[in-house]
Amino acid sequence: MSKILAIDLGKFKSVTCLLDTETNETEFWTMSTDRPYLLTVLQKYQPDLVVIESCSTSGWVHDTCTAAGFKVLVCNANQEAWKLKNVKRKTDRDDALKVARLAAVGQLVPVYISGPAAASLHAANSLIRDRAATRRRRRQGGGSGKFHDIATATQRRSFSRSNSASNALAGIGRPKR
Numbered sequence: 529m530s531k532i533l534a535i536d537l538g539k540f541k542s543v544t545c546l547l548d549t550e551t552n553e554t555e556f557w558t559m560s561t562d563r564p565y566l567l568t569v570l571q572k573y574q575p576d577l578v579v580i581e582s583c584s585t586s587g588w589v590h591d592t593c594t595a596a597g598f599k600v601l602v603c604n605a606n607q608e609a610w611k612l613k614n615v616k617r618k619t620d621r622d623d624a625l626k627v628a629r630l631a632a633v634g635q636l637v638p639v640y641i642s643g644p645a646a647a648s649l650h651a652a653n654s655l656i657r658d659r660a661a662t663r664r665r666r667r668q669g670g671g672s673g674k675f676h677d678i679a680t681a682t683q684r685r686s687f688s689r690s691n692s693a694s695n696a697l698a699g700i701g702r703p704k705r
Contacts, residue, residue: 533575534628536620545624579631581605590641603636
């Protein structure tokens with residue numbers, strides 16, 4: 529591995545570090561967190577390894593890099609190698625450099641990311657499960673399922689009790705004439 533591209537992903541902007549392991553030269557820049565810009569960076573620098581932290585955007589970044597033919601390592605930022613002790617400044621640039629250096633010496637533990645096929649299967653199963661739940665609710669008479677049925681039964685009981693109780697207590701509490 530001679531070129532490692534480490535990306536500290538952000539919601540809108542990401543910081544990248546290109547580390548050449550043979551010369552130990554680094555290059556930093558900030559990029560927009562979107563597919564077209566990521567593909568442009570990958571095509572321009574042709575890294576041997578792309579390293580990212582596991583986060584909410586790491587799924588599509590992993591899929592994009594893999595589809596473009598690049599080797600990707602998604603790492604867990606909560607492991608022991610990430611513990612920062614006595615560090616006075618913590619920036620995205622420092623994080624990207626740290627990820628690149630840890631990947632170069634092989635100290636990062638990879639995290640499994642399912643491919644796009646597994647993600648689409650998960651989405652299909654979720655839709656099927658939601659549709660079945662909706663059908664069950666409709667069969668039960670609408671509302672919000674069992675809570676609707678409980679509330680209806682309680683109301684029926686209270687109406688029947690109040691009618692019998694009002695007849696039994698009709699004369700109590702009234703002054704005699």
